[in-house]
Amino acid sequence: MSVAAQPSLLALESRFLWRSRLALAVLAVLVAAIGLALANGRALLAAQQASRAAATAELAEADTRLRAGIAKGMPLADAVMLPIRVRLPVIAPLPPLIDASAGQAVLMADAGAASLRTRADTLFGRSSLENPELLMRGGLDLGFVVLVVAPLLLVALGHGMIPADRDSGALRLVLAQGGGIGRLLLARSLPRLALVLGPVLLALLWLGLSGPDLPGRAGALLWWGLIAVASLILWWALVLLVNSLRASADAAALALVALWALFTLVLPALLTALVSLALPLPSRYAVIAQARAAEVAATAAWDNDHAEASSDEVASRRAALARTVEVTGKVAAATAPIIADHARRRAGRQAILDQLALIAPPMLAAQALAQAAGSDAGSVAAFQSAASAHAGQVRARLAALAARPAPMGSADLDHLPRFTPPAPAAPPRAALAWLLALAGLAGLAAARNLNRLQPD
Amino acid sequence: MAALLEARGLTKAYGDRLALDGLDLAVAAGETLCLLGANGAGKTTTLNLFLGFTQPTAGAALVDGRVVADDPAAARARLGYVAEVVSLYPSLSGAENLDFFARLAGVAVDPARRDAILARLRFPAEAIARPAGTYSKGMRQKLGLAIALMKDARAILLDEPLSGLDPAAANDLVAVLRETAAAGVALLISTHDIFRAKEVASRIGIMRHGRLVAMVDPASLSASELEQLYLTHMAERAA
Amino acid sequence: MSQSATWGRVAAKDWREYRRDWRLALLSLLVAVLAVTAVVAAFVEVTAHDADRRATIAADRVTWEGQGARNPHSAAHFAFWAFRPLPPMALLDPGVLPYAGSAIWLEAHNRNPAQARPAEDLAGGLDLGRFSAAWVFQTVLPLLLFIIGAGLVAREREAGTLRLMLANGLAAGGVMPAKYLALGRIAAVLVLPLLAAALAATLLAGPVDGLALALWLAVYLVYFAILAAIAVAVSALAATAAQARLLLVGLWLVLLLIVPRLGGGLAMQAAPVPSAHGFAAGVAAQMKSGHDPFGKDGKAFEAAVMARYKVSRLEDLPVNIDGLRLEAAEQHGNRVFDAAWGDLAATHQAGRNALRLTALLSPLVPLQNLSMALAGSDGAVQRDFQDRAEAHRRRIISLLNADMALHAGAAGFDYHADPALWRRIPDFRWQPPGTAAALARCWPDLAALGLWLLAALGLLRLAGRRLAAGLQ
Structure with a gap:
């Protein structure tokens, strides 16, 4: 066998594939899906950026107004109320590759403000206003293309590589x-894989070249690409495995579609449902009921949450502020264990x-x-827990300032803690290794079968 | 002259049933051996064993002196194979089918050589660019033979190559096979067509129940004597 | 033998073949397990939600009534929560509920969005639609139906048995009806027990409008009739069984997975909603800049009130001016909320309209709209819940403000209302709009589904004609 002949067989197969209507259909579906995914990703990214920018601008403006007021000087009765007027931005870091995998981000609040009255359960009261009727249809992002569309296209392209020849003799x-x-x-395999992987990788490249320069985006692109390639290679290994069995093209197509449905539709739904049922x-509502009970128990006959409206006198304003601090503290303390328990159980689940997921x-x-992409439930939870902790610190600092005889100055504002987002999650190394290991196993099994392949 | 194809005590059992039972034969370069027998006599099993599509239960098939089971790939590299129905890719042209199978065998395609082979096989020149799905059976057989010749096969195995051909096409193919053998290729043909076997073979082996029950020189017998001989062996089976 | 009897024979033969194909039997079993799990999970969820909601409302009522003597406006600040009950048919189709909050804080000065969206707490995974009986019926069963249907005609033609059937009395024009009947029979055996299980669980979960349930069933039967017709037609049009299988899986991917998402994405881009923070900040800014009877508009407000009561001094007013101020501020807030939430509702409606355009590209879109509407779990019902909750908020805040105005007198914010007042404040009660309203808002979806049925049957006829022509 001449070595030089190998590329020409590849060239020949590539030409045959390129000429087939199936390849054109696959390419059309893939390119259309990728186009949609990129358009959706771009719109989501823009909306997320705009939303964060608007929140940042609004809070910065409030800060400027506050500082201007302090600089201009104000009566003591107003100055003692400053701690309750401080609102510090708590902005979720933009997931660096949210335009490829939207994850949980569409649902979650991306901005909140930490203040004297902010508790863990009220920090993110403002969640997205997106139409639930659209959310329930599901999103189409590049991740969806890689996980759902591309494997089926690989099945369409690859199920008959050997079985069709067996059928025809x-x-x-x-x-x-x-x-x-x-x-x-x-x-x-190579031209078929290239037909599917090529557009996906080109899309990723386009995201890299055209997207914003976000911190961590390059690394995110790299890892996202690696997982996507590994996942598609695993599917190709399964395609090869089925090709190595003694099956007709129809049986091979059925087996691969059934595998796809099992791994992509059935198992994820079933496992998620069973885990939710078991745990x-x-x-x-428990947080709501507890917060209300604690609030009502902690408040006296006339308490409400506009301390500034209580009176014009310094002493009574101070007293009202102290009441606000006390009530907020009590409610936060009463709800903290429930919130922590909820978060812990959610993380455990x-x-x-x-x-x-190792089996799916x-x-x-x-x-x-x-x-x-930085948009997974874990990253969202890490942000929320860091934000809650931060809100607690801000509340404590502002409470101390409220209790201090001297009113707040702009130096006090400068010294308030700023929110630093948690470090991004480690890259999904284990998942990559597992996907490649599974692909290797399926590939080995296919190779073993192929060595004993019989023509009929 | 050393045999290009050789079976030594070649035996194949499927469970209790013996498909092939201690077959011994040898085909030298330029020689054409026709295996004659009813369905299930073991003809196709013999071809499969030479191709390494299945493993012998005992004995060995040798191609060019090498045991097939030890290195089926090396055996196949020296062999050509023409099936009863040569299955081509219907949407590819004849030329593309040839290119594909040649490259699959690791042979660089030289158009001049390809055209020469096709001309030798009297393959209609204008048809080579047509999709293979439009070919008649005779054309498919010739293209199958061309595929074998393109890879410079030293020996060619043909499974019922003449069945289903109209008389003119069969005559044509017989002539082509004779020329191919004359060019120094060893041919092993399985068939149940006694008359065509006599026309093309240098020797005829009669198989029954997986055994080679007779080996005759077609030149020494008339067609009717050969038929009589064949029927006698078949009758023994029935008895 | 009559042709319809022949069709029955063919269908019976296909049923036997289907039963003997262990691969299809295994797939069917898996889907059945999936459907049963969905029903069990939904039953647990719906009943747990209802128990939870009742318990929370009861606990909240105790908190509310036990808050002791205090100023009504203090009470208005801590106020109430409205909790949305799940309709029993949410067990069949939860619709938008996983993405919509079920708890709204009804407080003074604020219209709050609904909270506690289940989707936020869902374990992360592969999002191919929320797991429910409806999802199994809408997405998974069609795939199975397509896989089973793909071979019905194509395989017989490949094997040559189709010609044999024609030679033995089946008219060429009868192939498609016979095969449609065959797939219908298989589908009925697959679907009906699952539907029955889901319906039984729904009836166990609570009182259900029989008409809604019957219509719900009917639209799904139409949906399956559409899909079965497409499956049989493609099986007849495709060259081989493998090709039919792949074509149908491709169609399934495009029609049922991609197009609804395409619609959702297009709608989001065509009618973008404001960011949560921006929306809240805009409302807050308008609240501040508008009528302020406690601040800049205080004097004018006092003058107007005194004029209305024909007195010249505040002390002579028979009512407490702060109670009136509160109510006036609330009225101003309500106008701001009406405008902002009205805009948001209009944006959502525009999104819904944009999505509806894709109903012509996929039968799943109109089916989902109908299914959710009949189950009482679509966006319109959620909006009704939110609007009713807002109306309730206004009513109770007005009641509290009125008490303050009538009884606070000179004590003003130091006035403590009698605890009996808390008991007079009604609970939030909500009756979801009924089946007639669902049909009224879903007639375009009904029409789209009807068009799909006609088109699918037309395709079946066309495929039948081509098949008959090819066989002659």
């Missing part, structure tokens, strides 16, 4: 030619689900893609 001649079935499969989360690779890949 050409496999006997193919094997008799003695070139090695592995070489033929390689020559058939139900405590009710969100997610951890179990992440382990179960598309689910694992979905998590890993979102993790690489």
Whole structure:
């Protein structure tokens, strides 16, 4: 067998594939889906940036007004109320690749303000106003293309590489030619993989070149790309495995579609449902009921939350402010254990689900893609917990300032803690290794079968 | 002259059933051996064993002196194979099918050589650019033969190459096969067409129940004597 | 033998073949497990939600009534929560509920968005639609139906048995009806037990409008009739069974997974909603800049009130001016909320209209709209809940302000209302709009689904004609 002949077999197979209507149909669906995904991603990214920018601008403007007021000087009765007027921005870091994997970000509040009255349960009261009727249809992002659309396209392109020859009888001649079935499969695999992987990687490249210069975006692109490629290679290994079995093209197509449905539709839904049934989360209403009970118990006959309206006198304003601090503190203390318990159980449930995802690779890949993009549930939870902790610190500092005899000055403003977002999650190394290991196993099994391949 | 194809005590059992039972034969370069027998006599099993599509239960098939089971790829590199129905890719042209199978065998395609082979096989020149799906059976057989010749096969295995051909096409193919053998290729043909076997073969092996029950020189017998001989062996089976 | 009897024979033969194909049986079993899990999970969720809601309302009532003597405006600040009950048919189709809050804080000076969206707490995974009975019926069963239907005609043509059937009395024009009947029979065996289980669980979960349930069933039967017709037609039009299988899986991918998402994405871009922070900041700014009877407009307000009561001094007013101020501020706030939330509702409606355009590209879009509407879990019902809750908020804040105005007298904010007042404040009660309203808002979806049925049957007819022509 001449070595030089190999690229020409590849070229020939590429030409045959390119000429087939199937390849054109696959390319059309893929390009359309990617186009939609990129358009959606771009719109989401712009909306997220705009929303953060607007929140930042509004809070900066409030800060400027506050500082201008302080600089201009104000009566003591107004100055003592300054701690309750301070609102510090708590802005979620923009997931660096949210335009590829939207993850949980569409649902979550991206901005809040920490103040004297902010508690963990009120920091993010303003969640997105998106139409739930649109949210329920699901999103179409690049992750969806990689996890859902592309594998089916690979199945369409690859299910018959050997079985179709077996059906037509050409496999006997193919094997008799003695070139090695592995070489033929390689020559058939590469253009098919390229047909699907190429547009996906081009889309990723386009995101890299055209997208904003966000911190961590390059790394996110790299890891996202690695997971996407690994996930598609795993699917291709399964395609090869089914090709190596003694099956007709129709049976191979059925087997691969069934595998796809099992791993992509059935198992994720089933596992998520079973975990939710087995480990139900405590009710969100419990926080509401507890917060209300604590608030009503902590407040006296006339308390309300406009301390500034209580009176014009310094002493009574101070007293009202102290009451606000006390009530907020009591409610926060009463709800903290419920919120912490909720977060802990949610994290525990997610951890179990992440382990179960090992048997449903598309689910694992979905998590890993979102993790690489910074939009996964874990990143959202990490931000929320850091934000809650920060809100607690701000409240404590402002409470101390409120209790201090001297009114707040702009130096006090400068010394208030600023929110620093938690460090981004580690790249999904384990998921990558697992996907590649599974692909390796399926590939090895396919190779073993191929060595014993019989023409009929 | 050393045999290009050789079976030594070649045996294949599927469970309790013996498909091939201690077959011994040898085909030298330029020689054409026709295996004659009813369905299930073991003809196709013999071809499969030479191609390494299945493993012998005992004995060995040798191609150019090498045991097929030890290195089926090396055996296939020296062999050509023409199936009863040569399955081509219907949407590809004849030329593209040839290119594909040649490259699959690791042979660089030289158009001049390809045209020469096709001309030798009297393959209609204008048809080579047509999709193979439009070919008649005879054309498919010739293209199958061309595929074997393109890879410079030292020996060619043909499985019922003449069945279903109209008389003119069969005559044509017989002539082509004779010329191919004359060019120094060893041909092993399975068939149940006694008369065509006599026309093309240098020797005829009669198979029954997986055994080679007779080996005759077609030149020494008339067609009717050959038929009588064949029927006698078949009758023994029935008895 | 009559042609319809022949069709029955063919359908019975196909049913036997289907039953003997262990692969299809295994897939069907998996889907059945999935559907049963969905029903069980939804039953647990719906009943747990209802128990939780009742318990929270009861606890909240105790808190509210036990708050002791205090100023009504203090009470208005801590006020109430409105909790949305889940309709029992949410067990069949939760619709928008996972993405819509079910708890709204009804406080003075503010219209709050609904909170506690289940989707925020869902374990992350692959988002191919929220797991529910409706999802199984809308998405998973069609895939199974397509996979089963793909071979019905194509395989028989490949094997040559189709010609044999024609030679034995089946008219060429009868192939498609026979095969449609065959797929219908298989689908009925697959779907009906699952539907029955889901319906039984729904009836166990609470009282259900029988008409809504019957219509819900009917639209799904129409949906399956559309899909089955497409499956049989493609099976007849495709060259091979493998090709039919892939074509149908491709169609499934495009029609049921991509197009609804395409619609959602287009609608979001066509009618972008304001950011949460921006929306709240805009409302706050308008509240501040408008009528302020406690601040800049205080004097004018006092003058107007005194004029209305024909007195010249505040002390002579028979009512407490702060109670009136509060109510006036509330009225101003309500106008701001009406405008802002009205705009938001209009944006949502524009999104819905944009999405509806894709109903012509996928039968799933109108089916989802109908299914949610009949189940009482669509956006319109959610909006009704939010609007009713807002109306309730206004009513109770007005009641509290009126008490302050009538009884506070000179004590003003030091006035403490009698605890009996708390007991007079009604609970939030909400009756979701009924089936007639659902049909009224969903007639375009009904029409779209009807068009799809006609188109699918037309395709079936066309495929039948081509098949008959090809066989002759």
